[in-house]
Amino acid sequence: MPARLFAVVFGVLLTPSFLLGQVGGDRLIARISRDDANGDGKLTEAEFTGPRRLFETLDGDGDGVLVIEEAAARLAKVRSNVAKAIENRSEEMGNQSQREAIRRRLQETRGGARARVEPDHENIRYGDHERHVFDVYLAETEADEPAPCMIWIHGGGFRRGDKSEGGLFARSFTENGIHYVTLNYRLSQHAIAPACFEDCARALQTIRYNADKWNIDKTRIAIGGGSAGAGLSQWIAFTPDRADPLADDPVLRESTRVSGIILLNAQTSYDYRWIQEHVPGEAWKGDGLQQLFGYDVDRLDEISDAKFELIEECSPLNHLTADDPPMMLFYRRSSDPEIAEKNAMDGIHHPIFGTELKKKADQLGVGCEVFSVENENDMRVYNQRWTMAVDFLKRQFESVQ
Known part of the structure; x- marks a missing residue:
């Protein structure tokens, strides 16, 4: 996958710009795991040393506790969805720009309910x-x-x-x-x-x-x-x-x-x-x-x-x-x-x-x-x-x- 396209897709999917620099999920999970000082497999926001928006993205139900195993699974699913979106991009293009087509496809794969929208x-x-x-x-x-x-x-x-x-x-x-x-x-x-x-x-x-x-x-x-x-x-x-x-x-x-x-x-x-x-x-x-x-x-x-x-x-x-x-x-x-x-x-x-x-x-x-x-x-x-x-x-x- 071209690096620029990967960055665009990953940025559209996860939104926070700080994730664009992450090359692999394994490195990200390793970084999160280092914050788990007591080894219980969980992190509160106070224990988490990364950006707050990353914590919110990986905290699936917003209860203020990041379960590391679930965060790894969530990231794996994200990467899988990115791959599927790129594989299907040709049929999505039509008259749209490449970026807009991928954006729409990724929103479908992640589920509209998890896409942050602006209030009216x-x-x-x-x-x-x-x-x-x-x-x-x-x-x-x-x-x-x-x-x-x-x-x-x-x-x-x-x-x-x-x-x-x-x-x-x-x-x-x-x-x-x-x-x-x-x-x-x-x-x-x-x-x-x-x-x-x-x-x-x-x-x-x-x-x-x-x-x-x-x-x-x-x-x-x-x-x-x-x-x-x-x-x-x-x-x-x-x-x-x-x-x-x-x-x-x-x-x-x-x-x-x-x-x-x-x-x-x-x-x-x-x-x-x-x-x-x-x-x-x-x-x-x-x-x-x-x-x-x-x-x-x-x-x-x-x-x-x-x-x-x-x-x-x-x-x-x-x-x-x-x-x-x-x-x-x-x-x-x-x-x-x-x-x-x-x-x-x-x-x-x-x-x-x-x-x-x-x-x-x-x-x-x-x-x-x-x-x-x-x-x-x-x-x-x-x-x-x-x-x-x-x-x-x-x-x-x-x-x-």
């Missing part, structure tokens, strides 16, 4: 802080007919992350007639809980208030997210409606109720006592939780009653009731408790969180589906999560029409 409306403000913004991706629908909407909240341990990460999944929804919104919120270094929870609730109310502007059907809105974003989504969905019909601010008069929930690698409680009881290992000691609520695990006896009340208030599982919407949860990990014992990052994203939520949901008669990865077939299911999520939401939206 960017950085719409919902508050005063610099992170009080969201992006709107409009669905392909009839202009005069309001369409349902999916709101996505990014993860990152409440300390990092950005709404742009959700752009990777936008097409899965917009190409199926569902508007899509991704939002930012204050991180814990800006303000501890309940700031981020309140931010996301107000963002939802702002979206509803402006529904006519973007042709959104405000009666058919779903919410979801990955990791931290999954917890924020649950909290909004499970807590009582925040609409205040007497509020001076018209935004606050809008409802926070939703039609369905999609969650990736979700925590369902942020109470370290609950986590310590249900999840093996040291996930309960997580720095993210300490910073979110402002406590020190080495000084637990100093936590006030008010702080415990806040932790309990922000733990979604405590608020689930029979009138809450159905949900679908996906976990990239096995349900084997031993993985939580061995690695705290696996623990804080463990399917135990989901199965405990399902126990309560089943008792209340709330729809709750939980998927984990126990074998190759389960991984194939996980890789179809966006198709499954869209089908699930369509059923929920139809039920409220």
